[in-house]
Amino acid sequence: MRKNLTLAWRNIWRNRKRTIITAASVFFGVLLSTFMTSMQEGTYSKMIDNVVSFYSGYIQIHQNDYWENKTIDYCFTPGNSLLETLKNTPDIVFHVPRLESFTLMSHGNNTKGAALIGIDPPKENHLSKLSHWVVEGNYLKPGDDGILLAVNLAKNLGVEVNDTLVLISQGYHGASAAALFPVRGILKFPSPAMNNMGGYIDLKTAQNFFSVPNQYSSLVLMVSDYSEVNRVKHSLKRDLADSYEIMSWDEMDPLTKNMIDADRSGAYITKGILYTLVGFGIFGTVIMMMAERRKEMGIMVAIGMQRSQLSAILFIETALIGLIGVLAGFAISLPLISYLVFHPIPLTGEAAKAYEEFGFEAAMYFSVQWFIFARQVLIIFILTLVIYVYPLVKTYGMKLTRALHA
Amino acid sequence: MNVIEVKQLKKIYNTTEVKVNALNGVDLTFEQGEFAAIVGPSGSGKTTLLNMLGGLDEPTEGEIRIGGTNILELSSSKLIDFRLRNIGFVFQAYNLIPVLTALENVEFIMQLQEVPKKERQQRAIALLEQVGLGDRTNSRPSKLSGGQQQRVAVARALASKPKFVLADEPTANLDSKSTANLLDIMEELNRKENITFVFSTHDQRVVNKARRVITLEDGQIISDLKKE
Numbered sequence: 331m332r333k334n335l336t337l338a339w340r341n342i343w344r345n346r347k348r349t350i351i352t353a354a355s356v357f358f359g360v361l362l363s364t365f366m367t368s369m370q371e372g373t374y375s376k377m378i379d380n381v382v383s384f385y386s387g388y389i390q391i392h393q394n395d396y397w398e399n400k401t402i403d404y405c406f407t408p409g410n411s412l413l414e415t416l417k418n419t420p421d422i423v424f425h426v427p428r429l430e431s432f433t434l435m436s437h438g439n440n441t442k443g444a445a446l447i448g449i450d451p452p453k454e455n456h457l458s459k460l461s462h463w464v465v466e467g468n469y470l471k472p473g474d475d476g477i478l479l480a481v482n483l484a485k486n487l488g489v490e491v492n493d494t495l496v497l498i499s500q501g502y503h504g505a506s507a508a509a510l511f512p513v514r515g516i517l518k519f520p521s522p523a524m525n526n527m528g529g530y531i532d533l534k535t536a537q538n539f540f541s542v543p544n545q546y547s548s549l550v551l552m553v554s555d556y557s558e559v560n561r562v563k564h565s566l567k568r569d570l571a572d573s574y575e576i577m578s579w580d581e582m583d584p585l586t587k588n589m590i591d592a593d594r595s596g597a598y599i600t601k602g603i604l605y606t607l608v609g610f611g612i613f614g615t616v617i618m619m620m621a622e623r624r625k626e627m628g629i630m631v632a633i634g635m636q637r638s639q640l641s642a643i644l645f646i647e648t649a650l651i652g653l654i655g656v657l658a659g660f661a662i663s664l665p666l667i668s669y670l671v672f673h674p675i676p677l678t679g680e681a682a683k684a685y686e687e688f689g690f691e692a693a694m695y696f697s698v699q700w701f702i703f704a705r706q707v708l709i710i711f712i713l714t715l716v717i718y719v720y721p722l723v724k725t726y727g728m729k730l731t732r733a734l735h736a
Numbered sequence: 737m738n739v740i741e742v743k744q745l746k747k748i749y750n751t752t753e754v755k756v757n758a759l760n761g762v763d764l765t766f767e768q769g770e771f772a773a774i775v776g777p778s779g780s781g782k783t784t785l786l787n788m789l790g791g792l793d794e795p796t797e798g799e800i801r802i803g804g805t806n807i808l809e810l811s812s813s814k815l816i817d818f819r820l821r822n823i824g825f826v827f828q829a830y831n832l833i834p835v836l837t838a839l840e841n842v843e844f845i846m847q848l849q850e851v852p853k854k855e856r857q858q859r860a861i862a863l864l865e866q867v868g869l870g871d872r873t874n875s876r877p878s879k880l881s882g883g884q885q886q887r888v889a890v891a892r893a894l895a896s897k898p899k900f901v902l903a904d905e906p907t908a909n910l911d912s913k914s915t916a917n918l919l920d921i922m923e924e925l926n927r928k929e930n931i932t933f934v935f936s937t938h939d940q941r942v943v944n945k946a947r948r949v950i951t952l953e954d955g956q957i958i959s960d961l962k963k964e
């Protein structure tokens with residue numbers, strides 16, 4: 331093996347310029363691809379972060395079948411084993427309880443159907459920064475008996491801060507639920523859909539209103555990184571043995587997930603074209619290498635080198651050129667991307683405005699996750715394997731007498 | 737004892753519209769320690785015969801036995817291994833591995849035979865000294881003259897301790913001084929170590945040195961002379 335490696339290493343430097351040019355094509359391929367993937371993943375991560383922190387969280391725990399029915403009859407009291415499991419799962423940063431149902435909201439002659447969400451005000455603010463969107467009035471205090479209304483809903487109902495709203499709904503197992511709620515504040519979200527959604531009241535007040543003391547409709551979990559979501563979800567499913575419905579953000583918000591998937595598919599095509607070009611660069615070098623050294627290869631087999639060993643040397647040569655390009659690519663991309671992770675590129679002008687309107691920070695984010703780099707090694711390795719078919723076929727099909735007189 | 741035995745060897749090339757009988761029923765034997773030259777005009781079948789003896793090409797008909805083994809019955813990989821352990825090659829254009837030094841070129845064949853490192857290094861140095869290149873062990877082929885490269889090729893051919901050495905026009909690219917020097921080295925190895933050498937050649941100087949001269953014409957042996 332060592333001799334094969336030595337031979338391969340010396341062989342690739344026989345034509346120094348060609349090797350450098352080929353490795354350079356790999357280098358630029360890796361650099362562009364890592365940069366592109368890092369930016370994509372960073373943006374997705376930020377996008378998901380924004381989406382989950384507005385409402386859904388990364389993971390939610392419900393009573394089984396809650397998501398299908400979404401009624402107050404599917405709320406639950408978290409057992410000790412659930413709370414213990416959440417506490418012992420290191421990637422869960424914190425969890426927030428909610429009690430959510432549907433109500434009729436009425437003021438004067440106006441009545442609208444809307445969602446009513448019972449929240450723990452400080453915890454919810456930690457998750458979704460809800461107080462940030464209060465444009466009139468104040469945010470809820472713990473034990474508050476008032477309500478926060480989304481701006482469009484407030485407009486449609488014709489209410490302002492300090493007006494009183496009548497709420498009518500169905501409580502637990504058909505009990506009637508009705509109460510008066512003074513409007514504490516008006517919320518204006520960046521998303522138009524959320525501005526029509528409904529109102530927020532204190533969790534205890536909501537539990538009393540719906541007659542479900544100490545019960546929640548969901549526990550919203552935040553995890554340390556979105557790439558950990560699936561792992562945490564499966565770990566919870568395993569530990570909680572199907573006692574609860576555990577849903578990840580993408581199951582609750584398939585639209586965002588589909589948008590990211592579609593964007594990823596587009597990027598795969600771009601990267602596919604990029605690597606096809608890189609592959610042809612390597613392939614061209616291999617063809618030239620084989621043509622130049624046909625006689626030498628014939629001599630090697632004639633004096634006793636097995637064709638398998640010869641083809642192994644050719645594989646190592648191809649892989650080495652790829653590896654040089656990959657390592658050189660990493661040497662530049664890793665520090666550059668690491669820097670950009672901590673120093674995102676700020677956006678200006680119209681692009682910045684568009685980002686800010688949606689409540690996103692106007693900057694391009696990067697990610698430095700290991701798979702971005704590991705994938706490049708894998709792609710180059712696969713390219714090498716595919717290209718290797720050519721020397722393999724040529725080596726095994728080589729007629730010695732012709733090669734010796736080439 | 738016969739090192740090589742060839743019976744009714746025929747080779748017909750069908751690559752063009754006209755069939756070419758490169759070898760037309762050759763019967764031949766070589767004994768241990770021979771220093772033989774195969775001569776004849778271009779197209780007489782010298783190189784074809786040498787390729788057959790070296791297991792580099794397959795005959796259309798006939799039998800080739802080397803040290804009693806019918807090499808035509810060996811699989812491709814076994815034949816390569818057989819060549820590695822039994823046959824030494826010296827080619828017209830030296831054909832050393834350009835990225836290896838003289839020492840590494842000689843060692844290379846022993847490495848294929850899995851000879852331990854220390855043993856192969858000692859033997860490679862000894863062989864290079866025998867061919868007069870003890871001071872050029874670390875030179876790559878590009879730094880050696882044609883004659884020196886061919887001497888490295890002879891050392892490489894002998895490194896595997898072969899039953900015989902096949903040399904195809906070994907002096908064709910050498911000047912007269914290098915030719916004389918190379919032939920002297922090979923003759924000395926033949927006499928001292930009883931190594932069998934079979935040459936295909938046009939070179940009269942090689943013919944003069946050879947103790948047996950086989951003449952081919954149109955793929956047939958027309959004379960087989962042994963000198964006293």
